[in-house]
Amino acid sequence: MSETTNAVQKKAEAMLTADHCLSCTSCMSSCPVMEATKEYRGPKLVGPAHNRMRFSQEDVEESLDFCSNCKSCDRACPSGVEVSTLNMLQRAEYYRTHPHSQRDDMLAHGERMAKMVRMFPMGATFANLGMKIGKALGIFGSMGIAGERDMPAYASSSFLSMFKGIQQKPSEKKVVFYPGCFINDNNPEVGVAFVKVMQKNGYEVLVDEKFNCCGSPLVVTGYLDEALEHAHNNVSRILEWKRKGIPVVACCTSCSLMLKKEYGELFDEEEMKEAAENVYDAFEFLAMLEEEGKLNTEFKSLSQSLLYHVPCHLKSQGFGTPAARILGKIPGVKVELADAGCCGMSGNYGFKQDKYEISMKIGEELFGRIKTANADKVISDCGTCRLQIQHGGHVEPCHPIEILEKAY
Ligand code: SF4
Numbered sequence: 001m002s003e004t005t006n007a008v009q010k011k012a013e014a015m016l017t018a019d020h021c022l023s024c025t026s027c028m029s030s031c032p033v034m035e036a037t038k039e040y041r042g043p044k045l046v047g048p049a050h051n052r053m054r055f056s057q058e059d060v061e062e063s064l065d066f067c068s069n070c071k072s073c074d075r076a077c078p079s080g081v082e083v084s085t086l087n088m089l090q091r092a093e094y095y096r097t098h099p100h101s102q103r104d105d106m107l108a109h110g111e112r113m114a115k116m117v118r119m120f121p122m123g124a125t126f127a128n129l130g131m132k133i134g135k136a137l138g139i140f141g142s143m144g145i146a147g148e149r150d151m152p153a154y155a156s157s158s159f160l161s162m163f164k165g166i167q168q169k170p171s172e173k174k175v176v177f178y179p180g181c182f183i184n185d186n187n188p189e190v191g192v193a194f195v196k197v198m199q200k201n202g203y204e205v206l207v208d209e210k211f212n213c214c215g216s217p218l219v220v221t222g223y224l225d226e227a228l229e230h231a232h233n234n235v236s237r238i239l240e241w242k243r244k245g246i247p248v249v250a251c252c253t254s255c256s257l258m259l260k261k262e263y264g265e266l267f268d269e270e271e272m273k274e275a276a277e278n279v280y281d282a283f284e285f286l287a288m289l290e291e292e293g294k295l296n297t298e299f300k301s302l303s304q305s306l307l308y309h310v311p312c313h314l315k316s317q318g319f320g321t322p323a324a325r326i327l328g329k330i331p332g333v334k335v336e337l338a339d340a341g342c343c344g345m346s347g348n349y350g351f352k353q354d355k356y357e358i359s360m361k362i363g364e365e366l367f368g369r370i371k372t373a374n375a376d377k378v379i380s381d382c383g384t385c386r387l388q389i390q391h392g393g394h395v396e397p398c399h400p401i402e403i404l405e406k407a408y
């Protein structure tokens with residue numbers, strides 16, 4: 001079966017869920033983009049209604065481009081309509097007959113760019129300098145990237161190179177860490193903290209260099225065939241680890257959602273659903289240890305107030321907020337949920353110049369909460385949520401795993 005046939009076939013299945021729409025409008029009241037701009041016609045009309053009414057593949061709802069794939073609509077829908085999937089499949093169909101912009105090509109292919117950067121000695125330093133110059137000269141702005149934002153800087157060493165230098169205590173109990181692009185190339189400290197936490201819990205951490213980007217940036221920019229190639233590679237790796245009885249754990253909620261749920265929703269292959277059973281988000285895995293009475297809770301006191309922004313893509317995984325509960329066990333730590341909805345960043349959405357204002361408007365509630373909460377630290381499990389918190393909230397956030405690591 002060709003990749004195109006596969007995506008189109010899935011389209012027919014998602015269409016069936018469109019027929020379950022009751023027009024209750026729950027998705028509309030939960031859509032952060034619809035609240036931020038009148039230009040977006042909203043999940044009900046763009047997703048199920050348009051997909052039921054359209055007469056040809058070329059007939060694409062013109063406000064579709066505003067959807068950020070935050071998935072709030074899917075969570076709100078009482079009828080199981082795959083609204084965000086309908087939107088992403090419709091977007092992919094549009095790009096089968098329309099060219100991508102240079103900006104979208106760049107935003108979708110972060111992994112490719114990082115690989116090029118790391119081919120050269122001091123590549124990260126020169127690339128970071130180049131991005132600063134590019135911003136100052138308005139080059140990114142002319143490409144349609146929000147000039148107000150800094151592109152995330154490359155870390156001097158990737159997580160995969162840093163991992164080689166970590167001395168671990170060998171153990172029978174093992175997990176494979178899936179770093180994803182952002183942790184590997186921009187925020188490797190999160191991966192290092194994860195390894196240390198797992199070691200404190202008696203696990204040895206492995207990595208698999210054959211994994212590639214989960215494909216989330218490709219899906220939201222309409223490169224669905226490429227995303228399917230990534231899915232096939234990653235799923236085959238996950239299944240190999242599954243056969244060995246070793247779970248795969250991710251620290252970025254958009255990566256874990258993609259590996260666990262979105263592959264199945266978008267491409268509907270049996271192997272993807274089987275692989276999903278072997279993938280966990282980091283705190284989901286730690287919560288399992290906690291339930292079994294196996295979580296190391298010998299914490300030292302930290303005396304810190306934390307404001308926790310729960311990413312949309314964590315909420316979509318439906319396992320609650322175990323990070324808040326686990327961090328709350330650390331003596332002296334007080335965790336408060338920001339409860340301020342979507343941060344507005346949604347992966348690469350907030351980097352687009354034409355979406356910047358919408359992104360910042362969506363984030364206003366969270367920025368306000370950050371200001372009034374006056375916490376010692378803001379925490380969030382998603383790398384791009386942390387970028388938005390840094391940009392709009394003017395604080396330096398971290399991943400909850402970094403706090404847990406400090407407590408050991
Ligand atoms: S995925 Fe998010 S932005 Fe897109 S329609 Fe649903 S709620 Fe709105």
Ligand code: SF4
Pocket residue numbers: 020021022023024025026027028043044048076077078079080081083
């Ligand atoms: S929440 Fe679901 S059922 Fe209600 S309008 Fe939206 S898609 Fe239709």
